Amino acid sequence: MRRVVITGSGTINPLGNDVPTTLAAMREGRCxxxxxxIRDVDRLAVKIGGQVRDYDxxxxxxxxxxxxxxxxxxxxxxxxxxxxxxxxxxxxxxLADRSGVVLGTSGGGLxxxxxxxxxxxxxxxxxxxxxxxxxxxNNAAASHVSMQYNLRGPSFTVATACASSNHAMGQAFMMIRxxxxxxxxxxxxxxxxxxxxxxxxxxxxxxxxxxCRPFSATRNGMVQGEGAGVFVFEEYDHAVKRGATILAxxxxxxxxxxxSDIVTPSKQGAARAIAGALKDAKLNREDVGxxxxxxxxxxxxxxxxxxxxxDVFGAHADKLMMSSTKSMHGHLIGGTGAVELLACIxxxxxxxxxxxxxxxxxxxxCALDVVPNEAREAKVSAVLxxxxxxxxxxxxxxxxxG
Amino acid sequence: MSIAPQVxxxxxxxxxxxxxxxxxxxxxxxxxxxxxxxxxxxxxxxxAFDISVPFNANDPTEGDFDISxxxxxxxxxxxxxxxxx
Numbered sequence: 329m330r331r332v333v334i335t336g337s338g339t340i341n342p343l344g345n346d347v348p349t350t351l352a353a354m355r356e357g358r359c360x361x362x363x364x365x366i367r368d369v370d371r372l373a374v375k376i377g378g379q380v381r382d383y384d385x386x387x388x389x390x391x392x393x394x395x396x397x398x399x400x401x402x403x404x405x406x407x408x409x410x411x412x413x414x415x416x417x418x419x420x421x422x423l424a425d426r427s428g429v430v431l432g433t434s435g436g437g438l439x440x441x442x443x444x445x446x447x448x449x450x451x452x453x454x455x456x457x458x459x460x461x462x463x464x465x466n467n468a469a470a471s472h473v474s475m476q477y478n479l480r481g482p483s484f485t486v487a488t489a490c491a492s493s494n495h496a497m498g499q500a501f502m503m504i505r506x507x508x509x510x511x512x513x514x515x516x517x518x519x520x521x522x523x524x525x526x527x528x529x530x531x532x533x534x535x536x537x538x539x540c541r542p543f544s545a546t547r548n549g550m551v552q553g554e555g556a557g558v559f560v561f562e563e564y565d566h567a568v569k570r571g572a573t574i575l576a577x578x579x580x581x582x583x584x585x586x587x588s589d590i591v592t593p594s595k596q597g598a599a600r601a602i603a604g605a606l607k608d609a610k611l612n613r614e615d616v617g618x619x620x621x622x623x624x625x626x627x628x629x630x631x632x633x634x635x636x637x638x639d640v641f642g643a644h645a646d647k648l649m650m651s652s653t654k655s656m657h658g659h660l661i662g663g664t665g666a667v668e669l670l671a672c673i674x675x676x677x678x679x680x681x682x683x684x685x686x687x688x689x690x691x692x693x694c695a696l697d698v699v700p701n702e703a704r705e706a707k708v709s710a711v712l713x714x715x716x717x718x719x720x721x722x723x724x725x726x727x728x729x730g
Numbered sequence: 731m732s733i734a735p736q737v738x739x740x741x742x743x744x745x746x747x748x749x750x751x752x753x754x755x756x757x758x759x760x761x762x763x764x765x766x767x768x769x770x771x772x773x774x775x776x777x778a779f780d781i782s783v784p785f786n787a788n789d790p791t792e793g794d795f796d797i798s799x800x801x802x803x804x805x806x807x808x809x810x811x812x813x814x815x
Contacts, residue, residue: 458769
C-alpha cells in the first residue's frame with residue numbers, strides 16, 4: 329500500500345496569516361475571536377467572530393483577480409502558495425497530470441452572493457457584474473488553484489458543512505494511496521462572516537454571544553470563524569526521492585453517516601468514524617496521544633463527542649489529550665478541519681499540544697483531559713482530527729509522525 | 731465627458747493599458763481582451779452610460795452592437811445613448 333505524507337502547509341486564519349504565526353498563537357493560547365467588523369453588524373444579535381484581521385485584498389491581488397476571486401478563493405490562494413512554496417514543488421509534464429486539488433468549503437462565495445442579493449433586492453439594481461457566477465461557485469477556489477499551479481489531475485470541491493475539509497483531505501489521501509494521483513493540494517476554506525451568513529446562523533440559536541468555551545460547563549455555543557488551510561499531500565517515495573521535508577504522515581481516514589438527524593449529532597455515528605480511522609491507520613487505541621476535537625462549544629456536540637471518544641477508547645480515553653482549537657480561531661465551518669490539522673502536525677512533529685482556551689468549569693459529561701487553557705509539551709506519535717458535520721456526516725483523519 | 735474618452739478609458743482599464751495606448755482603430759484582440767474581458771467591458775459600459783447593450787456572448791456578431799474595433803464600439807454606444815434620449 330502506498331504511503332502518504334504531508335510536505336507543505338499554508339494558512340490564513342484569525343490567529344495569523346501563515347503557519348508559524350498560527351502555531352505560535354496556539355502555543356500561547358491566544359484568542360483570535362473578537363468584535364465583528366462587518367456591514368450592518370448593529371442588526372445582528374451575534375456580534376463576535378473569528379475574523380481575518382487587517383486584511384486588504386488589494387495588497388495581494390490586482391483588480392482583475394479581485395473581480396474573479398471571492399474572499400474564500402483569496403484565502404485559498406494565499407494558503408496554497410505557502411503550502412506549495414514550503415513543499416518546494418512545481419508541476420509540469422506527467423507530474424502535473426498526476427496531481428490535483430481537492431478542497432472543502434460549505435458556503436463557497438457567500439460574500440459574493442450576499443453583496444449581489446443586496447444589489448438586486450435592497451438597491452433594486454437590474455444589472456449585476458458578469459462574473460458573479462464564476463466568483464460564487466463552490467469550486468472556484470479549487471479551479472483557481474489548479475490553474476495557477478498547473479494541477480491537471482483529479483480536482484473537485486467537497487461540501488459537507490463542518491466536515492468539508494476533512495472529507496476533502498480524506499479524498500486526497502485515498503487518491504494518492506490508491507495510485508490515482510501522486511501529489512494532491514488539499515484542505516479547505518470558508519468566508520461566511522457577512523451579514524446574511526451570520527444572520528442565518530443566528531436563526532439556529534446555537535451561537536455564543538461572548539466566547540467559544542468547548543467542554544466547559546459554562547459553554548454557551550459556537551463562534552464562527554473564517555480562513556483557509558491548505559496542504560501538499562504526497563506519495564511517500566515521491567517525497568523521499570526529491571528530498572522533501574516530511575511534516576507528518578497521513579496514516580488513515582474514515583467517514584460515516586449518522587443517518588438520523590439533520591442537526592443533532594449521534595454518538596454512534598461519531599464513534600464509528602473514530603474507530604474506522606484507527607482501523608484504517610492500523611493503530612491501536614493506546615497509540616493515540618492526542619485528538620483535535622470537533623469541539624464546537626455547543627451543548628450537544630461536546631458531550632456527544634466526549635461520549636463517543638470514551639466508547640471507542642475505553643480506559644485509554646482517560647490518558648489521551650483532546651483539545652478544541654476552535655476556542656481560539658472559531659469554527660471555520662468548511663475550512664475548519666484544515667486549520668485544525670495544523671495543531672495535529674504541531675503535536676506529532678513538535679510535541680506541543682494546543683490547548684482548549686476559555687475553559688472555566690468542569691462538565692461531568694465532558695470528563696476528558698481537554699488540555700485546559702495552556703498548551704502542553706508531550707511526545708505523541710499518533711493523533712486524530714475529528715469533524716462531525718450538520719447532516720450527520722462524519723470524517724476523521726489519523727496522522728503519525730513523519 | 732463625451733462618449734469616446736469614457737469608452738476608451740473603460741477598455742484601457744480592462745486591457746491594463748493607459749488610455750493613450752488605445753486608439754479607435756484598435757481591435758479587442760490587439761488589446762489582449764478575451765471573451766470574459768469583453769463581457770466585463772460591456773457591463774462597465776452599461777453602468778457608465780445607463781444603457782442596455784444588446785450583446786449575446788454565445789454569438790458576439792449577432793445584433794447591431796459592432797465590436798470589431800474600439801471605434802465601432804464607440805459608435806454603437808453613441809447610437810444607444812442617443813436612442814435613449
